[in-house]
Amino acid sequence: GQQVMQIPQYQHVQEGEDFTTYCNSSTTLSNIQWYKQRPGGHPVFLIQLVKSGEVKKQKRLTFQFGEAKKNSSLHITATQTTDVGTYFCAEGAQKLVFGQGTRLTINP
């Protein structure tokens, strides 16, 4: 089945630094979704990208979908302690397949 590989597995930053996580696939993706899971919590839907080259922003978060629809990225500008958690990409609709996630920790 469709697989999405996510890197890095872990990222530790100083508060105020930027953060980026990448999601890659060897095949064309129909769409990409991003979720955030706080420590001890459950995944929460952030956004969906569908179009080639699509870029969407949510305040300090910028989501991109590659031109070939084989990769995606989530970039956080000037991280805050509230950004701590694991960020997952996922692909599919009725059968959502998740990447391994990137765990973000922040030094205040």
Added chain:
Amino acid sequence: ETGVTQTPRHLVMGMTNKKSLKCEQHLGHNAMYWYKQSAKKPLELMFVYSLEERVENNSVPSRFSPECPNSSHLFLHLHTLQPEDSALYLCASSQKGDYGYTFGSGTRLTVV
């Protein structure tokens, strides 16, 4: 409160026990899912129910038995589990044709 309620939040069971996990969604969605999340693996899709019919069984052992009596309720019946089945079990729902899953808070299961 996410609109998807899972009970119990925590469960400890012996390998010979039978227990059930319950999920209820209040969002009017028509698809529901069970996922398993363990420390060493990413979120694993277990079962998909669409319009109350099971459309996906992702090679899950028969000691896990799902039940979807209506579009708002989903159960996961557990029997003779193994310690490696200890994990966070997450229920999710979505509207078929729409995107973005809503997850419940999960049941933290420990098999002893």
